[in-house]
Amino acid sequence: MIVLENVSKVFETKKGRVEAVKDVNLHVKKGEIHGVIGYSGAGKSTLIRCVNLLEKPTTGKVFINGEEITSLNSGKLAEKRKHIGMIFQGFNLLKTATVYDNIAIPLKLIGLNKTEVENRVKKYLDIVGLSEKVNSYPSQLSGGQKQRVAIARALSQEPEILLSDEATSALDPETTDSILDLLLKINIELGITILLITHEMNVIQKICDYVYVMENGDIVEQGSAIDLFTKPERETTKKFLNTIAQRKLSPSLINQLQGTGSVLRLTFVGESTGQPLLAAVSKQFDVSPNILTANIIELKNGIVGNIVIHLEGDQKHIRDSLQFLKEKGVGVEELEG
Template sequence: MISLQNVSKTFEVGKKKVEALKDVSVEINKGEIFGVIGFSGAGKSTLIRCVNLLERPTSGKVIIDGTDILTLNKKDLQKVRQKIGMIFQGYNLLKTATVYQNIAIPLRLEGVPAAEIRERVKKYLEIVGLADKAKSYPGELSGGQRQRVAIARALAHEPEVLLSDEATSALDPTTTEQILELLLTINKELGITIFLITHELDVIQRICDRVAVMEQGRIVEQGKVVDVFTKPEHPRTKSFVRNKDVFHVPEAIKQQLEKSGKLVALTFLGESSKDPFLATIAKKFDILPSIIAGGIDQLKDQSVGNLLVHLKGTEPEIQKAISYLQAEEVLVEEVSNQ
């Protein structure tokens, strides 16, 4: 549905040229939630603003439904933009307008009939759970409620694509979870394609189907969330993703454990996270497994379990246990020499 092909963007700051995007290519399928993650300055905001040409690429193609919108005239481009809604970190609401007016005014400017405006405002306020706030002003609402108004405003244009520019980064964890649940509902029930950018791994894990990782204006890794999450390849991706370092085992303890066996990081996907693999290998092989640390992460469609385990025993028996786990599709990373 959306294809960014070899997109580059250069800004001129004084006499200096700054390359915000460098030959970026991304494909976003109809109906999916695609996320881009990166630290500040990676080029995420510039990239997402290229989709609706709020930022015009220096080079490359921006293809939506088979049309390179960079080739369109102003009138035709406006028609395409009407199919693309956008929500921002700062909400961008009119402070002196009511919730109803914040949603209705843009529709009125588009020439939508008054009766239809009333229907749309009512419909989308109900969808975002704010049907009773139509007469309120933004200053009377919480941050999460203001973001819901912004989402309703974007949905009122009945877009095919929703762009989310760090929409949850200013919210507390509970409110963030509520907004993410709302985005999942919008994607599932309205069939709207969502393209979001964030610096928060939890957002990617929670709702995205696929993800791209950005660093210094480039895409350094991309793929299905479960693949990128469990088998990161690029150093920048590894800095985001949970790995053995998150367990923070003191060096003295690690060295002591390594004297009688091996430390391994285990990753269990989906249903395998429920299987008693450690009890099984303790029975099948002459080893004693001990859990040092661990946790479970919930992705959009499945759970991922992470364990740091000490395998006590001889090297041959430990290797047999590791081979068994790998045959059962448990991801195993030996960390005893780290």
């Protein structure tokens, strides 16, 4: 559905050459939700704007539904963009226009007749749950309602792809959850493929099938959401996980506990989440697990459990117990101070 091949974007500034995106390869399958996460300045916004050529790549190719759009002329590109909707952090609503007109005006500009415009406005306001706000103005809406209007406007052109540029970062946590629920509904019920960028790990957690971690213009790690939550490799990925997973312990505490055993992070996924494996370890190997932190993360396509323990006992018994846990499908990581 969306393929980026060796895409780079370079800006020439007064201070010199800036490589915002560096040789990125990305493949979003039809009907999936993919997320790009990174800190401010990582190149996320530039990358997503390369997908619909709001920013034309310096090098590389962009394919939509198998067609290379980087080689299209302006007329054909404009036609292709009709199938790509986009929502932004800032909503971009006309302040002096009603909710109805904010959705209707773009439809009129592409030549739809009055009846079709009315039908689409009604249909997509109903989908986003704002039918009763049709005659309201943006100043009369909450932040979440404004974003719903922006989503309805993007959907009204009936795209196959929806791009989301930090669409929830200006919203409070409860409103963010409601918008993410809406995006999931859109993906499932309308079959729309979604590519989003974010710096919020809870966004990735809730709706993404596949994740790209971006740093200094590069994709430094990628994989299914479950893979990244259970087996993060890069330090940037681990830092993002620490924001939601209660994974981080102070080095001083780890050093203190290491004198009487090992400090371990255990990651449970799939069937292992429902088994009393720590109780089994305690009975079989004469070790004493002390739970320091624990949580369960519900992802779009599975559940991941994280437990940080202090495991006391003879070193041989500890090694045997860790081997037992690994054989049961538990991820084991020894933490250092």
